[in-house]
Amino acid sequence: MNVLLTGITGQLGTAVAEIAPRRGARVVPLVRRARPGQVPFERAFPSLASAKVTGDVREPFWGLGEADLDELSDSVDAVVNLAGDTNWAGSGRDLYAVNVLGARNGYDVARELQRRSGRRVVYTYASSIFVAGGTLGRIAENPLAPDRHRTAYEHSKWLAERELEREHGPGDPDILISRVAALLGDSRTGATRKRNSLYLLAERWDELPGRVLPAMRGAKVDVLPRDVAAGTLLDAVAGLHRSGPHPEPVITHLAAGERAPTIRGLLEVARALSPLSFGTWLRLVPASAEQVLWLSANAERFLPLSQAWRNSVVGLRYIGLDRVMERGRLAELVDGPLPEPSTELLARLLFDLPAPQRPLAPADSGLSRFLA
Ligand SMILES: NC(=O)c1ccc[n+]([C@@H]2O[C@H](COP(=O)([O-])OP(=O)(O)OC[C@H]3O[C@@H](n4cnc5c(N)ncnc54)[C@H](OP(=O)(O)O)[C@@H]3O)[C@@H](O)[C@H]2O)c1
Known part of the structure; x- marks a missing residue:
């Protein structure tokens, strides 16, 4: 499979680029022309430097010219758009x-x-599992209704999903809307591109006012190591390609x-x-969904x-709500098991905890008498 990939320099894209060769996928990265203050693409991904095309997802056809589109059309089987503005507090x-x-420009490219x-x-x-906004309970892999609780970030991801549903017509390319869970670093090395997303909990640990964390009873943290997410994403893209045509966008939860x-x-x-890695422990305070959602959306109005x-x-809303992302449609697309990261692995990655010590067998002086 040949994949035109945006967002390769991000948390998820980095992992997709690493894992693609093992999944038999060849990546053509689309990279922004100017990335001031960032490690140059050629230095970060030397093996992909010659394959890259330049563009910007905000531009029509992502800024790709005739020559690029012609050349890409010779080989590309899948357009995978991981480019995103992931600032939860960003401007609308x-x-x-x-x-x-x-999202829409990318569909035009495909x-x-x-x-x-x-x-x-x-x-x-x-997309993001957080398009669920304030919805609780079991969340189906279906289009979601309007929701007054969505933040500007969540709303933008929800609008993108709606836009793609609207754009899709008979004979058009199949669409996979992959709602991604929160991401942590690589499951084996811990390598992470940024300490954003759930890492914020670890970063703020010592500064949380009152040492309390409001959360619903039974609140869940849906999070995956980035390499686990990347492998499953590529499997789902391959599954979509194998199984089509699909009359409507296929929505899946790339989640635990x-x-x-x-x-x-x-x-x-x-x-x-x-x-010993934690200073003062903090207390989880039972809160209603309304309280968690209100606090996470409105604190800035008062502080x-x-x-x-x-x-x-x-x-706060990504660790404080009681809901479960269904994965039935993901299972239909992906051959093999779905991601099941252990709680221990997630805890180690999130808080950067030391690797477990292998217990060493103590010298057994008792046995020496048999060797004499
Ligand atoms: N990380 C998470 O926990 C999480 C959770 C749920 C959903 N997601 C979704 O998954 C996707 C990937 O997330 P991520 O965490 O990997 O994001 P990220 O680390 O913030 O990286 C964003 C990527 O998008 C690229 N980009 C931004 N604006 C662009 C533009 N105008 N044109 C072309 N490329 C542009 C960036 O390129 P530059 O290097 O040039 O800046 C970078 O490669 C996003 O859509 C995000 O909403 C992520």
Whole structure:
């Protein structure tokens, strides 16, 4: 499978690029022309430097010219759009441009490549499980209704999903809307691109006011290591390509689903693994969904919060709500088992806890008498 990939320099894209060769996928990265202050693409991904095309998802056809589109149409089977504005406290305008227009422009690219090549091309958009907004309980892999609780970020991802549902017509490329869970670093090395998303909990650990964390009883933390998510994503894209045509966008939850730990379980496992890594322990305070949602959306109206703190406060809703992401449709697309990260692994990655010591067998002086 040949994949035109955006967002390769991000948390999920980095993992997709690493894992693609093992999944038999060849990646053509689409990278922004100017990335001030960031490690140059060629230095970060030397093996992909010659394959890259330049563009910007906010532009029509992602800014790809005739020559690029012609060349890409010779080989590309899947367009995978992982580019996103992932600032939970970002401006509605920026979020809309990258997350909504970017999603639609990408679909135009997939359509155009299919038209030029006459071969089937599929399109994948990385949405977020957080489009669920304030919805609780079991969340189906279906389109979601409007919801007054969505943040600007969640709203932009939801609008993108709706836009793609609207755009899709008979004969158009199949669409996979992959609602991605919160991501942690690599499951083997812990490598992470940023300490954003759930890492904010670890980063703020010592500064949480009152040492309390409001959460519903039974609140779950749906989170995956980035390499686990990347492998399953590529499997789902391949599954979509194999199984089409699909009359409607296929929505899946790229998540731990029913295997996601509770926030209480995750914290207790972390403490049991490494009690000395935590200063003062914090208390989980039972709260209603309304309280968690209200606090995470409105604290900034009453407290002077920096951008970083606003992100952290928004994150309360990602660890404080009791809901389960269903994965039945993901299972239909993916051959093999669904992600099941252990709570211990997640706790280690999130809090950067030391690796377990292998117990060494003590010298057994008792045995020496048999050797004499
Ligand atoms: N990480 C999570 O916990 C999480 C959870 C749920 C959903 N998701 C979704 O999964 C996707 C990937 O997330 P991530 O965590 O990997 O994101 P990330 O680390 O913030 O990276 C964002 C990527 O998008 C690229 N990008 C941003 N604006 C662009 C533009 N205008 N044109 C082209 N590329 C652009 C960035 O490129 P530059 O290097 O040029 O900036 C970067 O590669 C996003 O859609 C996100 O909403 C992520």
